[in-house]
Amino acid sequence: xxxxxxxxxxxxxxxxxxxxxxxxxxxxxxxxxxxxxxxxxxxxxxxxxxxxxxxxxxxxxxxxxxxxxxxxxxxxxxxxxxxxxxxxxxxxxxxxxxxxxxxxxxxxxxxxxxxxxxxxxxxxxxxxxxxxxxxxxxxxxxxxxxxxxxxxxxxxxxxxxxxxxxxxxxxxxxxxxxxxxxxxxxxxxxxxxxxxxxxxxxxxxxxxxxxxxxxxxxxxxxxxxxxxxxxxxxxxxxxxxxxxxxxxxxxxxxxxxxxxxxxxxxxxxxxxxxxxxxxxxxxxxxxxxxxxxxxxxxxxxxxxxxxxxxxxxxxxxxxx
Ligand code: RB5
Numbered sequence: 001x002x003x004x005x006x007x008x009x010x011x012x013x014x015x016x017x018x019x020x021x022x023x024x025x026x027x028x029x030x031x032x033x034x035x036x037x038x039x040x041x042x043x044x045x046x047x048x049x050x051x052x053x054x055x056x057x058x059x060x061x062x063x064x065x066x067x068x069x070x071x072x073x074x075x076x077x078x079x080x081x082x083x084x085x086x087x088x089x090x091x092x093x094x095x096x097x098x099x100x101x102x103x104x105x106x107x108x109x110x111x112x113x114x115x116x117x118x119x120x121x122x123x124x125x126x127x128x129x130x131x132x133x134x135x136x137x138x139x140x141x142x143x144x145x146x147x148x149x150x151x152x153x154x155x156x157x158x159x160x161x162x163x164x165x166x167x168x169x170x171x172x173x174x175x176x177x178x179x180x181x182x183x184x185x186x187x188x189x190x191x192x193x194x195x196x197x198x199x200x201x202x203x204x205x206x207x208x209x210x211x212x213x214x215x216x217x218x219x220x221x222x223x224x225x226x227x228x229x230x231x232x233x234x235x236x237x238x239x240x241x242x243x244x245x246x247x248x249x250x251x252x253x254x255x256x257x258x259x260x261x262x263x264x265x266x267x268x269x270x271x272x273x274x275x276x277x278x279x280x281x282x283x284x285x286x287x288x289x290x291x292x293x294x295x296x297x298x299x300x301x302x303x304x305x306x307x308x309x310x311x312x313x314x315x316x317x318x319x320x
Contacts (some may be wrong), residue, residue: 001033001160002037002085002160003037003084003302004037004038004040004082004083004084005038005039005084005086006040006041006079006080006082006085006086006087007019007020007023007039007040007041007087007088007089007111008041008042008043008044008075008086008087008088008089008097009041009043009089009090009093009130010043010044010045010046010093010130010132011043011045011046011050011072011132012041012050012072012074013043013050013052013053013056013070013072013132014056014130014131014142015089015130015142015146016041016042016043016089017041017052017070018052018056018059018060018142018143018146019041019087019089019111019150020039020040020041021060021065021070022063022065022143022147022150023150023154024039025063025064026147026150026151026154027157030154030158033301034154034157034158035304036301036302036304037157038304038308040073040312042073042074042075042079043072043073043074043075044074044093044096044097045074046074046075047074048072048074049071049072050071051068051070051072052067052070052072053132053139055134055138055139056139057070058136059136059139059142060143062140062143063143063147076319077101078253078254078315078316078319079315080097080101081104081228081253082254083107084107085107085109085114086104086107086108086109087108087109087110088109088110088111089110089127089128089130090110090128091110091113091127093110094108094109094113103229107230110123110126110127111126111128111146112125112127112128112149113126115152115153128142128146128149129142175201175202175233175298176202176203176204176232176234177196177201177204177232177233177234177235178203178204178206178223178232178235178236179192179193179196179203179204179205179206179223180206180208180222180223180236180237180238181208181237181239181282182208182214182219182238182239182240182245183208183212183213183214184216184238184239184240184282185238185240185245185280186210186211186282187211187282188280188282188290189205189236189282191287191290192236192290192291195294201298204232206219206222206223206226207219216244217248219237219245220237220239220244220245220246220248221248221252223235223236223249223277224237224248224249224252224255224277225252227252227255227276228252228253228255233276234276234277234278234297234298235257235276235278236277236278236279236280236294237257237277237279237280238280238281238282239281239282240282240283241284242259242279242280242281242284243259243281245257245279246277246279249277249279253318254276254318255276256275256277256311256314257275257277257279258273258275258277258278259280260279260280260293261280261281261293262289262293263292263293263296266293266294266296266300267296267300270300270302271300271301271302271303271307272303272307272310273307273314274302274307274311275297278293278297280293280294
C-alpha cells in the first residue's frame with residue numbers, strides 16, 4: 001500500500017504545493033486508512049524557504065486550504081527514499097529525477113501518467129502546465145484540473161487499501177518483511193520465521209543460518225539496506241541484546257529501527273515513530289514475549305497527524 005506520496009514540480013511554489021494541499025484535504029475527507037497517507041512536496045529547482053506564489057495561496061483559499069505558511073523545499077535524496085510514490089507535474093521533471101536518481105524508477109510517474117495507467121495516453125498529454133507568472137484564473141483552472149486528477153488518484157488508493165485488506169486478513173495490508181540475525185539471534189530468528197510463515201506473511205530470511213559467530217553490523221546492513229531500498233516494508237533484526245543491530249541499522253539512511261522488549265513500545269514504534277525495523281535481543285527476552293512483540297509491531301499502524309512532522313524532522317537529521 002502507498003503510505004508516503006511526494007509531489008515534485010520545478011520551484012515548489014505553485015503546482016506541487018497545491019497538489020499536496022488538495023490531496024491532503026481530499027484524503028482527510030475520505031478518512032480511514034487513507035487519512036494516514038503522508039503527503040509532501042518539493043521542487044527540482046526550488047529556492048528553499050520561498051513562499052507559495054500569492055496566486056496559489058489565493059486559489060487554495062477558495063478550497064479552504066491555507067498555503068500561506070508553505071516554504072519551498074528543494075528535492076532531496078532522503079525525501080525520494082522515503083516516498084512510496086513520487087508524482088511529478090511534467091514528463092521533463094520525471095526524466096530529470098530519473099537522470100539523477102535512477103534508483104526511484106519503479107515509483108516515479110507523471111501524475112497524469114499514473115492515474116491513466118490503463119488508458120492510451122502519451123507523455124505529451126501528461127503535463128500539468130506551469131501557471132507561474134499567469135493571472136489568478138490560470139491558477140484556478142490548474143487547481144480545478146489537479147482536483148479532478150487527484151480524485152482519480154484517491155479512488156486508486158482506496159481500492160489498493162481494500163485489496164490489501166483482503167490479501168492479509170486481520171493485520172492490514174500485505175507486508176513484505178526482511179528478517180535477519182547474527183549468531184546470537186539465530187534461534188529466535190527461526191521461531192520468528194515460523195511465526196511469519198504460519199501467519200501468511202511474505203518474508204525473506206537473510207540469515208544467518210547457524211550459530212557460527214559473525215559480526216552483527218554485517219547482518220544489520222543487509223536487512224536495513226533492503227528496507228531502505230523499499231524492497232521490503234519492514235525489517236526484523238535480532239542479535240544477543242538487540243542493541244548492536246539497532247545501532248547499525250539506524251546508520252542507514254531512511255531506516256528507523258526500534259529496539260523493543262515490551263509490547264507497548266512495539267505498538268508505539270509504529271504508531272508514533274513510523275519505524276521500519278524492529279530490533280530484538282534474543283538473550284534478553286524469551287520467544288513467547290518476542291512473538292507478542294512481533295505481532296504488536298507488525299499489526300501496528302502509523303498514527304500520522306502531529307507525529308508526521310516529527311518523523312520528517314528525524315529524516316532531515318540524516319543530512320546534518
Ligand atoms: C554477540 O556476542 C553479541 O555481542 C551480539 O549479538 C549483540 O548482542 C550485540 O549488540
